[in-house]
Every structure is written in C-alpha cells, then in structure tokens.
Amino acid sequence: MTDRTEPRRGRPGYDQQGILDVAVGVFNAHGYDATSMGMLASSLGLSKAAIYHHVSSKEQLLEMALGRALSALEGVLDASHERGDALSRLSFVLTGAVKVLVDELPSVTLLLRLRGNSEVERAALTRRRAFDHAVTQIIVEAQRDGSLRDDVAPGVAERLLFGMVNSLAEWYKPGGPEDAERLAADILAVALEGLRAH
Amino acid sequence: MTDRTEPRRGRPGYDQQGILDVAVGVFNAHGYDATSMGMLASSLGLSKAAIYHHVSSKEQLLEMALGRALSALEGVLDASHERGDALSRLSFVLTGAVKVLVDELPSVTLLLRLRGNSEVERAALTRRRAFDHAVTQIIVEAQRDGSLRDDVAPGVAERLLFGMVNSLAEWYKPGGPEDAERLAADILAVALEGLRAH
DNA sequence: GTCTATAAATGGATAGAC
DNA sequence: GTCTATCCATTTATAGAC
Numbered sequence: 001m002t003d004r005t006e007p008r009r010g011r012p013g014y015d016q017q018g019i020l021d022v023a024v025g026v027f028n029a030h031g032y033d034a035t036s037m038g039m040l041a042s043s044l045g046l047s048k049a050a051i052y053h054h055v056s057s058k059e060q061l062l063e064m065a066l067g068r069a070l071s072a073l074e075g076v077l078d079a080s081h082e083r084g085d086a087l088s089r090l091s092f093v094l095t096g097a098v099k100v101l102v103d104e105l106p107s108v109t110l111l112l113r114l115r116g117n118s119e120v121e122r123a124a125l126t127r128r129r130a131f132d133h134a135v136t137q138i139i140v141e142a143q144r145d146g147s148l149r150d151d152v153a154p155g156v157a158e159r160l161l162f163g164m165v166n167s168l169a170e171w172y173k174p175g176g177p178e179d180a181e182r183l184a185a186d187i188l189a190v191a192l193e194g195l196r197a198h
Numbered sequence: 199m200t201d202r203t204e205p206r207r208g209r210p211g212y213d214q215q216g217i218l219d220v221a222v223g224v225f226n227a228h229g230y231d232a233t234s235m236g237m238l239a240s241s242l243g244l245s246k247a248a249i250y251h252h253v254s255s256k257e258q259l260l261e262m263a264l265g266r267a268l269s270a271l272e273g274v275l276d277a278s279h280e281r282g283d284a285l286s287r288l289s290f291v292l293t294g295a296v297k298v299l300v301d302e303l304p305s306v307t308l309l310l311r312l313r314g315n316s317e318v319e320r321a322a323l324t325r326r327r328a329f330d331h332a333v334t335q336i337i338v339e340a341q342r343d344g345s346l347r348d349d350v351a352p353g354v355a356e357r358l359l360f361g362m363v364n365s366l367a368e369w370y371k372p373g374g375p376e377d378a379e380r381l382a383a384d385i386l387a388v389a390l391e392g393l394r395a396h
Numbered sequence: 397g398t399c400t401a402t403a404a405a406t407g408g409a410t411a412g413a414c
Numbered sequence: 415g416t417c418t419a420t421c422c423a424t425t426t427a428t429a430g431a432c
Binding site (some may be wrong): 029030031033034087113115117146147148149150151152153156157159160161162163164165166167168170171177178183186187189190191192193194195196197198 | 228229231232315344348350351360361362363368369375376381385388390393395396
C-alpha cells in the first residue's frame, strides 16, 4: 500500500494519488452523484480537462477509492483467522474495522453510501456483502460455543454491530476528543456488555 | 397525518401524495441526486411535464418527504416527556424510533442520507441534530441517576445507539422475518445488556 | 391531468495548443 | 501537466395544446 501523504519528487502539479485524495473528499462532502467534474476541478484549482490527464473518468476515481476501502476491510478479516476462539475473532474484527474506518475514513465513507447505480458500485457492494457474511459466520460460531447470547439472530446482530461501527463515518472527526482506540473500546463495551450500569 | 394508502376518490391519474410516494421510493433506490425527473416520470408512467402539475420542483418532493420523517421522529420525543425516569424515556425513544423507521421507512431513509447540498437539506439536518441533542440529554440524565454506565461519553453513546437504529434503513425489509417489535426488543437488549452470554 | 415540444443550463468527456 | 474551446447528452423546468 503506497503512502498517500509522502510529498512527491518532481512535484509539478498533481499526480493521480493527489487527484484521488481531493476527489474523495469532495465526493464525501456533497455525495458522489452530486459532485460534478467542474466542482472537482475548482477544488483542485485545475480545469476540468486537466483531470482527464490523470484519470480516464469520474467513475475511475470512485473505483480506486472503493478498492482501497474494501482491501483494508478484507485485510482485517484475513488477519482475524490467526486468532483463537470466535469471540476473540469477533472482537478483533470489530476493533480492526474501527481502526480502518478511522484510518481510511474518506474511502470507507464513500463505500458506505453506495446505491448500486453502476457496475462499479454493484461490484463493490457484492464485495462488501461478502465481508458482512463472513462476520456473520463468526457470530454464528460464537453463539454455538456459548460465548454470545443466541436469542438475537446472527444476521441481525452483525448488522447492529456494524451499524455502530459504520456510524463513525457520519460523525467521527479526526483530531476530535475521541481517538480510535477509545472508540473501539467503547463500541466493544456497548456491543458485549451493554450500556446499563452494573 | 393523512393516510397514504387510502385509495383516492375521483381517481383520475395521480394526486400529490401519490406522486410523492413513488418519488421517495425512486429517490431511495438510486439516491436523490442520481434520480432525474425523467426516471421519476417513467416510474410514474407519466411525462416529465405532468409531474410539474403536482409539484413545483424535484426539491419540493424532497422537502415534503423530509418533513414527514422529521415530524414522526419529533413526535416520539414529545411523547417521551410523559414518561418517568430517564432510562424509561430512553427506552421509549429507542423503541419509538424503531417503530418510526419501520412505519416511515422511505422518508426516514431519505433523511438519513442527506449531505446538506441545499437549503432544504441543511434545514432538515438542523432539525435532525436537535433531535439527537435531545436524546443525548436523556442519556446525560440517565448517567447522572446511575442507571447507565458513565464511562462512555453521552454523545458517543447516543451516536452508537442511533447507529444501530438507523442502520435499519440499510437492511430492514418490510415483511421480512423480523417485525418491528422484535427488532426494537433486539436493539434495546443489545444496547442495555450487550451480546455476551450470561 | 396529461401531453409534445422546447428552452436554458449543466453534465461528462475530448481536441489540440502550449 | 495544464489550458481554452467545444461536443453532445442529459438535466430541470416551462409553454401551450388537448
């Protein structure tokens, strides 16, 4: 994975990654569909035509951002296989997903708002559903071994857990009062123990 | 509140409510910005021009739907004031919000996806923030009286709870295996007691 | 209440100069 | 690597007939 923040060498104008970073920010601010190449151009301080020197289409920008987000999430799932019992794996995935959301907030935010309006969007949604399904299987296992209550359907539990995690895209502000580890701990605490005082 | 489903009297063509119901469905399927009046027209089986006989603009359709969603949510908050302690009020609001989401799924879904791209959208987001703030105040009170744990910041708790509730807009299907009461009970159970087996 | 036709603006994308 | 100028499809919305 290339480092987005490293300043480039020759440094005349933008490179593709620089275009992408700005584009994802504007996509998230106004929504992908509501963002025109003209808005993108003025955010970049370029003409519309100049953007097409770096990318072939608006949709290619979307595709690159979605690939980044999905790879990061899938990486968490892959790493979780090394873990022991199902509850440990679930905790690891939730914590990892929060970290991904915080680290890759722009691209994941874009992913979470997809409507499936094009082939690119539908392919991303399919990959995302596979992720959700894999997490649901971990929950099934944890219910089976008795570490999670089984009176909540595993699919519902998965969606509620990621409802909390994914809500970060709507309200987490980098540099705010809460850091990623604290948020991950809060979410895990609510998910496993609940909010009621003991 | 008028009944959407009641068949109209004269019944030649559409009335405004009929246009709105179809429009909100199409807005949600493709996203408001990605929906053109042309798509709307073909979903209605009308010409674009005919739509303008019923509404003055695409944005008016959005405004009407958002008003419906916000009024329903605010109604839950108003009704909660009759309740006793803070924890009862919070449970009532969460359950009520789930019921609103299920009953008014299309308009609430639209509300939850706003980006603030126009005055209409920003006004709706302001009303929605007021709702979230009022719920946060209930949580503050419940932490103060000792019924909720206070090691999770009240604002974070509120966003996590409504992260679960609002996620319904992304996956709840009317007529599916789970009904509204069951879902409300599941969410309340996870929110208060957590998923870990006891 | 709905139509056809059309206006006026904006959309994504390209050509070719520098 | 960026520009100006432009193409062409699509957009929201209106005019006026039926």
